[in-house]
Amino acid sequence: MSHLSNVWFSVTPLQVASGHGCWVTTTDGEEYLDFAAGIAVNSTGHAHPQVAQAIADQAQRFIHAQVNVFKHDLLEPLAAKLAEITPAGIDTFFYANSGAEITEAAVKLAKQATKRPNIIVFQGSFHGRTHMAMAMTTSKTVYRAGHAPLPGGVYVSPFPDPLASDQEAAINHALKAFDRLLLAETAPSETAAVIMEPVQGEGGYIPAPRAFLEGVAARCREHGILFIADEVQSGFGRTGNWFAIEQYDVEPDIICMAKGIASGFPFAALGTSRAIDDRWPKGSHGGTYTGNVLGCAAALATIDVLTAPGFADNVNARGAQLRDGLSAIMASDAGVVDVRGLGLMNAIQFADPARVAAIQKHCLEDGRLILMNAGTYGTALRLMPPLVVTADEVDTAVGAIAAAVKATA
Numbered sequence: 206m207s208h209l210s211n212v213w214f215s216v217t218p219l220q221v222a223s224g225h226g227c228w229v230t231t232t233d234g235e236e237y238l239d240f241a242a243g244i245a246v247n248s249t250g251h252a253h254p255q256v257a258q259a260i261a262d263q264a265q266r267f268i269h270a271q272v273n274v275f276k277h278d279l280l281e282p283l284a285a286k287l288a289e290i291t292p293a294g295i296d297t298f299f300y301a302n303s304g305a306e307i308t309e310a311a312v313k314l315a316k317q318a319t320k321r322p323n324i325i326v327f328q329g330s331f332h333g334r335t336h337m338a339m340a341m342t343t344s345k346t347v348y349r350a351g352h353a354p355l356p357g358g359v360y361v362s363p364f365p366d367p368l369a370s371d372q373e374a375a376i377n378h379a380l381k382a383f384d385r386l387l388l389a390e391t392a393p394s395e396t397a398a399v400i401m402e403p404v405q406g407e408g409g410y411i412p413a414p415r416a417f418l419e420g421v422a423a424r425c426r427e428h429g430i431l432f433i434a435d436e437v438q439s440g441f442g443r444t445g446n447w448f449a450i451e452q453y454d455v456e457p458d459i460i461c462m463a464k465g466i467a468s469g470f471p472f473a474a475l476g477t478s479r480a481i482d483d484r485w486p487k488g489s490h491g492g493t494y495t496g497n498v499l500g501c502a503a504a505l506a507t508i509d510v511l512t513a514p515g516f517a518d519n520v521n522a523r524g525a526q527l528r529d530g531l532s533a534i535m536a537s538d539a540g541v542v543d544v545r546g547l548g549l550m551n552a553i554q555f556a557d558p559a560r561v562a563a564i565q566k567h568c569l570e571d572g573r574l575i576l577m578n579a580g581t582y583g584t585a586l587r588l589m590p591p592l593v594v595t596a597d598e599v600d601t602a603v604g605a606i607a608a609a610v611k612a613t614a
């Protein structure tokens with residue numbers, strides 16, 4: 206009999222014994238190629254020696270130095286590193302342990318800094334599973350159902366459909382709907398912030414079209430609404446830049462980081478400007494484990510690995526290789542409706558969700574390849590390998606997907 210909660214859903218029935226790079230070994234000795242990477246978390250691969258060593262070394266010194274009681278010697282060095290790699294204007298950091306905690310923190314800061322109550326989110330968004338984050342999440346009802354009442358003050362605006370045949374019309378429609386929201390539902394003077402994933406993650410791995418993201422950001426500037434970039438999934442090198450927002454002409458007021466930041470050690474960071482942070486009343490936010498020293502050590506080691514010469518080039522080259530392979534599969538099968546992505550944040554979308562489930566099963570059982578799906582309709586297969594993935598491993602994954610697509614046609 207299991208003593209574990211029933212609440213976790215399972216992507217595979219596997220019991221992991223160890224991991225190395227892009228590979229995991231199960232307790233029965235089988236090896237699997239991991240293109241889920243802990244849901245886009247294991248940026249440096251499983252058990253990267255530099256990251257493992259940094260955590261082990263730090264654990265010998267001390268494990269927890271509570272941030273209100275002491276300042277430890279990794280807080281400032283990590284903030285200084287983050288200031289170097291985050292977009293211009295971001296120079297002040299708050300730490301937490303998970304993505305949901307950091308999007309919650311971003312909303313709390315935005316409300317305090319603007320003295321306004323409301324938040325705008327986009328259809329298909331995912332910002333986490335705590336109550337406010339759930340209220341801001343619209344990618345699937347399963348995340349929200351049964352939890353009402355959710356916090357109020359959250360307004361939902363459309364996100365352009367990547368499959369719309371007229372992309373310009375889809376973008377204009379979404380921007381017009383945003384304008385209408387400000388006129389009809391939440392006045393700018395009551396709107397603290399917009400929170401947007403530059404590449405929607407759980408919503409289906411959909412890069413925001415440039416004119417849309419930049420159009421929303423321009424409206425935020427005009428009205429004094431803060432622009433929060435939720436880079437929990439798209440950040441930390443996943444898209445071939447440190448952050449996906451760098452691919453747009455926009456400087457966010459607040460940036461949310463988690464997942465890949467510490468290679469799997471639970472850690473998250475919020476970045477903003479000193480001017481905005483100065484409006485966050487002392488003591489109005491915090492948390493027992495915020496600024497955890499093991500997380501800081503893991504994040505510093507992760508940044509070191511990710512800054513190695515040629516690292517981002519590999520992400521971009523492997524991403525292009527993957528999209529080429531997936532595009533060839535698309536050309537051979539009418540059930541594939543889209544291939545898209547940036548860097549190593551890619552999706553292949555099918556018309557039929559049952560087909561996606563069958564392909565995942567085939568890949569796992571025959572290809573020893575671990576994949577996850579995404580999207581409101583479960584029609585996107587997302588490819589999010591560790592960023593250290595090699596050309597051979599990408600070929601192996603594409604081969605397994607091609608075989609599964611053929612077998613399920």
Ligand SMILES: Cc1ncc(COP(=O)(O)O)c(C=O)c1O
Binds near residue numbers: 308438
């Ligand atoms: C964009 C985004 N924001 C927030 C979260 C929540 O992160 P966590 O699961 O660490 O709370 C996620 C998780 O998938 C995410 O993709």
